[in-house]
Amino acid sequence: MIDFRYHLVSIVAIFLALSVGIVLGTSFLEDPAIKTAEAFANQLRIRNDEYRTELETLQKREAANDAFVTADTPRLVQDALATERVVIVEAPGTTTAMREAVQEVIAKSGATVTGRVILGEDYVDVSQSALIDKLVTEAKPVDMTLPVEGTTYDRAAALLAGAIVTSDPAQLGKVDPTATGVLEAFQRAGLITVTDQPAKRADLAVLVAPAEPYTGESAAQQAGAIVSMALGLDEAGRGTVLIGPPTGAAAGGAIAALREDTAAAEKVSSVDNIDMPAGRIVVVYALREQLSGVAGHYGIGAGVSGTEPSAPPAPTPTATSGG
DSSP, rough: OOOHHHHHHHHHHHHHHHHHHHHHHHHHHHIIHHHHHHHHHHHHHHHHHHHHHHHHHHHHHHHHHHHHHHHHHHHHHHHTTTOOOOEEETTTTOOHHHHHHHHHHHHHHTOOOEEEEOGGGGGGGGGHHHHHHHHHHHHHHHTOOOSSOOHHHHHHHHHHHHBBBOOGGGGGTOOOOHHHHHHHHHHHHTSEEEEOOOTOEEEEEEEESSSSSOSSSSSSHHHHHHHHHHHHHHSSSEEEEOOOOOOSSTTTTHHHHHOOHHHHTTOOOOEOOOTTTHHHHHHHHHHHHHHHTTOEEEESSTTTTSSOOOOOOOOEEEEEEEO
């Protein structure tokens, strides 16, 4: 039978062997492996410090550029949309701060913002399409023709757009009783919220895209609902611009969906950098360009035609709008 002293000697021998192995291993690794690792770590620290300095420099430059553009915004947009009327439509998931910043620049351009129509979450919920289709059928004015072969969202967009925009100068600023009924029907159904007086119809529309791309099985249909709204507004009025932050131009984003739809991209303009002061100015230029019948796609994302219209249109007299 193995006694306790044998166990003790065995344990001591094991620990002694481990100690010798550690010492020998350390000696072998110290040069060059450990020194190489230390040199590599030091290089990483130096590189990180350089990147941090570069980032801080870029942030300061961007802040200075933004401050300069912001201060000069009133001059850059002055009278660009004088006498025009603009309605703002917001998709679910928009950023209030960005929308307010864009609205402020539009006001500085001389345009009148007639009001806002905020689409509810249920509006882009594909499970609610039957409800929307039924509502469109019930709320549609007798003398109005809707797309026969279009989707539910095509018909809903055409109906809502006809209530808030017009291409007829004689109807600008005037409320159509049937239009008011349409807006009220959609509000009662919980599909939209209305502020100010969008029923006093505008000739131009700004559609604010969701801040984040759509995901999941219904992503394409949800983004398509926003594209349908943009087209509906464009066809009923004199021009529409779909706007949002850079994320809106990423895969699954409404701006990306618009730019990928050839037919829509030829009619509706887009701006994907409204988080920047320069982007908000371009929204005004894009609206002005829409009045001349031209569409463009601006910003920093995929599918852009430039950072701004090649020749920002000069202010020109337009039809006098109603009160």
